[in-house]
Amino acid sequence: MQREIHTPEGMRDVYGSECRKKKMLLGRLSSVFHTFGYEDIETPVIEYFDVFSREVGTIPSRELYKFFDRNGDTLALRPDFTPSIARAVSMYFHDTRTPIRLCCQGKTFINRSSYQGRLDESTQLGAECLGDGSAAADAEQIALGVQALQAAGLKEFQFSIGEINYFKALVDEAGLDEEKELALRKRISHKNHFGVEELLDTCELPQKLREAFRVFPQLFGGREILARAKSMTDNPAALASVARLEEIYEVLKLYGVEQYVSFDLSMLSKYRYYTGIIFQGFTYGVGEPIVKGGRYDHLLEHFGTAMPAVGFALVMEDLLNALDRQNIDVRLPDRKHIIVYDRERLADALALAAEKRAEGIHCSCIERNMQVSVTEYEEIAKKNGADISFKNRRKYGNREKQISDICPGERTACKVHPGDV
Incomplete structure (x- = not known):
């Protein structure tokens, strides 16, 4: 069979009712974002490679789709929206004195080293709140994510909330080098208890700090996990990060969405630009989170602007798969x-x-x-x-x-x- 009629590995065609459902959901969820005061923005699919470089803290270079323009500059297909939004805001909104709320939608591309049932091309719907460093802004993002999933028709889902600063504070206290930090981050994220134990055996650490790292993969559950996290350390920065989570939870109660929230301090994103809260939305029928987000207060500094920010992205293909596997009808209004x-x-x-x-x-x-x-x-x-x-x-x-x-x-x-x- 001719190669030309097939799509490249990791890509697929979308047509018929699936395409109509996808476009309808994009419109419906965008409307939810608009009700929160978010304005649309479009950024190019193709950016300069430096926008997604290692210094920015995105995915590894080998996972980017890279190519050259006629001037010899290295370009890349965007793997996620956040760095592109940060670049655009630094260019057009750097002198804005009030919070900026932007939403976007479009294709993202990751050159995965192994297929494992995951597409290289996905459609994401994102929301970003820039210029607001408050716990209320963090809570707004999670509440917006909850309302978006409700608008899509999901009833059973959960948002797990973590705080990267809790981990960073303990790593700084332990004095771990970058190599060991990355190894520990990976093993904790995968909840690899034995791997964490093995790594700790190679480190000279005070007993209390060693014990904190040892139980790190177990720090997930309801609000009681926050009390346990506070009991494990006297580190001021770590305690401040837990207090931040408690403040966010109180705001989420005002939104009436606390029943959709749990905590997971062992959740450590591969995106290194996150500086505070991180969160993921899960539901039945898909093995990956359908919502991913967090706070990135220093990312805009790479583009010449100092501005706190928080945002998330919703992966439409995973959302559609979840709706299908949960037998939830997506009502198409057109006749x-x-x-x-x-x-x-x-x-x-x-x-x-x-x-x-x-x-x-x-x-x-x-x-x-x-x-x-x-x-x-x-x-x-x-x-x-x-x-x-x-x-x-x-x-x-x-x-x-x-x-x-x-x-x-x-x-x-x-x-x-x-x-x-």
């Missing part, structure tokens, strides 16, 4: 109609189509192929969740026929008109 006509009836078909479109109905006209039966056309309409009319030379009476709506389990009566209508 569809197909008109099958004989050539002599083109004028009548176009007149009827104009009426349907004026009513907001998606209407398409098909010149009749005499090799295709009426029943086959009706099946085509049924498959596409559409009503159907016929404009033929021969005249028949009208009849009612049940055609399945595009949403499973719901049926709608539609008139099939094989003749004048």
Whole structure:
């Protein structure tokens, strides 16, 4: 089979009802963001490589799609929106004195070393609040994420909240070098208890600090985990990070979303630009978080602007998979109609189509192929969740026929008109 008709590894085509559901959900969730005062922004899919360099703290260079322009500059496809938004804000909003709320949507690309069922190309919907370093801004992001998932139709999901500064404070106190910090970060994130024990055996640490690292992978659960985290250390910076989480939780209670929240101090993101709270949203049916976010107060400094910021991204493919596997219908509001006509009836078909479109109905006209039966056309309409009319030379009476709506389990009566209508 010809290679040209296939997509590259890690990419796929999206069409039909899946594409319609995806676009509809993007519009619905964007509307939720707008109700919180977030304004749309678009940034290029292609950026200079330096926007996503190691110094910025994004993914490793080997996971970027890189290429050269005609001037020899290295370019990259964006792996996530946050550095691009930080660059744009530094350029256009650097003198703004009030918080900036922006939302964006589009494709992101990660050149994964192993496929493992994950696509290299994904569609993300993101929200960023810049210029506000408060706990209230952190809580707003989580509450916005909760309301977005509710608007999508999910009922069972959970947001896990961590705080990178708790880990950093203990690492600084221990005096670990970068290599050991990275190794410890990875093992704690994977909740690898034995790996943590093995690494600690190579370090000279006070007993209390050693014990804190040893139980780090167990620091997840309800609000009681925060009390346990405070009991493990006297480090002022670590205690301040826990106090921040407690403050965020109190604001989340004001939003009425605390039931969707748990804590996980062992959650340590691979994105090194995070400086405080980090959070992820999980649900059934997908093995990866469908929402990822956190605070990145120093990222904009790489682009010449000092400004605190917090944001998150929602991965649309994972959200759609979760909805499908949880058997949650995505209601598509549009109505569809197909008109099958004989050539002599083109004028009548176009007149009827104009009426349907004026009513907001998606209407398409098909010149009749005499090799295709009426029943086959009706099946085509049924498959596409559409009503159907016929404009033929021969005249028949009208009849009612049940055609399945595009949403499973719901049926709608539609008139099939094989003749004048």
